[in-house]
Amino acid sequence: MRLSRYFLPVLKENPADAQIVSHRYMLRAGMIRQQAAGIYSWLPLGFRVLRRIEEIVHQEQVRAGHIPLLMPTLQPADLWRESGRYDDYGQEMLRIKDRHERDMLYGPTNEEMITDIFRSHVSSYKDLPLTLYHIQWKFRDELRPRFGVMRGREFLMKDGYNFDIDKDAALHAYNRHMVSYLRTYERMGLTAIPMRAASGPIGGDNTHEFLVLANTGESEVFYDDRVTSLKLGARDIDYDDRSQVAEVCKEFTTLYARTDETHDQAVFDQIPEAHRKVGRGIEVGQIFYFSTKYSEPMGAVVVNDKGERVPVHMGSHGIGVSRLLGAIIEASHDDKGIIWPEGVTPFPVGIVNLKQGDSAADAACEGLYKALKAKGLEALYDDRDERAGAKFATMDLIGLPWRITVGPRGLANGVVELTSRRTGESEEMSPEAAVDRVAQIYAGR
RNA sequence: CGGAGCGUAGCGCAGCCUGGUAGCGCACCUGCUUCGGGAGCAGGGGGUCGGAGGUUCGAAUCCUCUCGCUCCGACCA
Numbered sequence: 001m002r003l004s005r006y007f008l009p010v011l012k013e014n015p016a017d018a019q020i021v022s023h024r025y026m027l028r029a030g031m032i033r034q035q036a037a038g039i040y041s042w043l044p045l046g047f048r049v050l051r052r053i054e055e056i057v058h059q060e061q062v063r064a065g066h067i068p069l070l071m072p073t074l075q076p077a078d079l080w081r082e083s084g085r086y087d088d089y090g091q092e093m094l095r096i097k098d099r100h101e102r103d104m105l106y107g108p109t110n111e112e113m114i115t116d117i118f119r120s121h122v123s124s125y126k127d128l129p130l131t132l133y134h135i136q137w138k139f140r141d142e143l144r145p146r147f148g149v150m151r152g153r154e155f156l157m158k159d160g161y162n163f164d165i166d167k168d169a170a171l172h173a174y175n176r177h178m179v180s181y182l183r184t185y186e187r188m189g190l191t192a193i194p195m196r197a198a199s200g201p202i203g204g205d206n207t208h209e210f211l212v213l214a215n216t217g218e219s220e221v222f223y224d225d226r227v228t229s230l231k232l233g234a235r236d237i238d239y240d241d242r243s244q245v246a247e248v249c250k251e252f253t254t255l256y257a258r259t260d261e262t263h264d265q266a267v268f269d270q271i272p273e274a275h276r277k278v279g280r281g282i283e284v285g286q287i288f289y290f291s292t293k294y295s296e297p298m299g300a301v302v303v304n305d306k307g308e309r310v311p312v313h314m315g316s317h318g319i320g321v322s323r324l325l326g327a328i329i330e331a332s333h334d335d336k337g338i339i340w341p342e343g344v345t346p347f348p349v350g351i352v353n354l355k356q357g358d359s360a361a362d363a364a365c366e367g368l369y370k371a372l373k374a375k376g377l378e379a380l381y382d383d384r385d386e387r388a389g390a391k392f393a394t395m396d397l398i399g400l401p402w403r404i405t406v407g408p409r410g411l412a413n414g415v416v417e418l419t420s421r422r423t424g425e426s427e428e429m430s431p432e433a434a435v436d437r438v439a440q441i442y443a444g445r
Numbered sequence: 446c447g448g449a450g451c452g453u454a455g456c457g458c459a460g461c462c463u464g465g466u467a468g469c470g471c472a473c474c475u476g477c478u479u480c481g482g483g484a485g486c487a488g489g490g491g492g493u494c495g496g497a498g499g500u501u502c503g504a505a506u507c508c509u510c511u512c513g514c515u516c517c518g519a520c521c522a
Binding site: 009011019027034037090091143155156283284286318319320322323355387390392396397410 | 451457482515516517518522
């Protein structure tokens with residue numbers, strides 16, 4: 001993408017309403033535009049990152065054996081009357097009437113609807129296990145939206161639902177989700193710690209929240225800091241292998257890590273003092289096992305191998321997709337702007353032409369741009385007629401992890417500069433070498 | 446929802462107290478100079494002062510109502 005033809009409305013000054021760094025940078029980098037309290041348009045740069053995050057979530061869900069579908073944003077109230085949540089949910093649920101005065105609602109979550117789909121089409125234990133998920137916009141009419149996309153009213157969420165014949169099978173689904181989530185967050189360059197959580201209005205007694213450590217987080221967290229060095233890495237996981245998956249979960253949940261909701265000071269005090277940490281975290285996901293809470297009232301039953309009709313065991317599992325943008329920025333930025341991890345960056349690399357109009361510089365940039373494209377990498381080429389300082393400032397702000405700087409001075413020696421946004425370190429090399437290096441960095445992305 | 450505050454150009458703000466017909470910086474447009482970390486000079490365009498009533502010869506400014514947004518607290522992916 002050539003910046004001169006892109007739509008990237010960056011701001012030099014900080015918008016007054018943005019209180020936290022991720023919100024400020026998302027506005028300044030031209031990623032979002034607020035339309036109402038807690039409701040945002042996604043401008044091209046923000047939209048690219050959102051799509052990228054969504055893609056990673058999809059890939060890891062499918063890898064775990066979960067099946068994508070898509071349910072609507074608007075739902076009939078009757079389904080919610082069946083589960084009893086139409087009255088329980090309160091003002092957070094946006095209620096709407098259609099032209100025939102039928103009660104509708106903008107879905108805050110989809111347990112009822114997925115259960116309805118399940119009960120109409122599945123009737124035998126032979127069709128289990130089954131996990132369906134979607135990534136869809138939700139609306140929760142928060143009392144107080146704030147912090148940009150971190151706490152919006154409209155937000156994009158991945159929500160998945162497992163249907164299993166018994167508790168053991170459902171707990172395996174729970175574990176499978178935990179592992180797939182760990183992998184999902186790692187691919188985004190995040191350390192998200194599973195912490196035992198309290199169940200909210202969704203219900204259930206087995207639940208973990210995934211927290212990204214950040215001092216702007218809304219939850220207070222207590223943890224043994226050795227959890228932060230646990231990594232899933234590239235290990236090969238068979239998601240159908242119950243014991244292997246359970247082992248991974250055990251590895252990641254044995255060390256103490258809890259939010260203020262479930263914190264137990266007595267247990268916490270037993271951690272060696274050097275590892276005992278109190279901090280703040282951003283909740284980026286949550287998994288639940290809630291047994292037959294929805295299947296029973298809504299009649300989601302299957303016939304088991306003895307010919308008996310039994311309610312299925314369910315769980316629901318969510319990842320806040322739009323919130324993740326904020327969380328990633330909170331975890332990865334400096335005073336100049338965002339620093340995108342390679343996994344989610346809107347463009348893999350930026351090209352800065354220091355002297356637009358200089359025939360050698362222009363030609364070198366064009367060559368780099370095309371060579372990168374040939375390797376499947378779409379660079380953001382700053383071909384504007386701006387001074388070097390303005391171009392650097394823009395690149396730093398929008399946070400592309402790698403930058404190739406091209407100027408007449410370097411070209412006279414046959415080199416361009418490859419700079420890491422994270423470390424600020426630069427290395428001079430030939431344009432061909434720069435392309436190869438970038439391609440190597442993104443190999444297997 | 447309880448408490449506090451703010452709505453004046455795309456963004457950041459001044460003007461309001463003490464009414465007299467709207468201003469500054471950034472951004473934008475034109476020209477010249479400049480050009481390896483947000484350039485300088487000159488010129489220019491853009492605003493129903495959130496909205497509706499009211500007071501007044503006259504309202505961004507005073508009064509009433511209303512809408513929106515933000516912050517602190519209690520709740521949530």
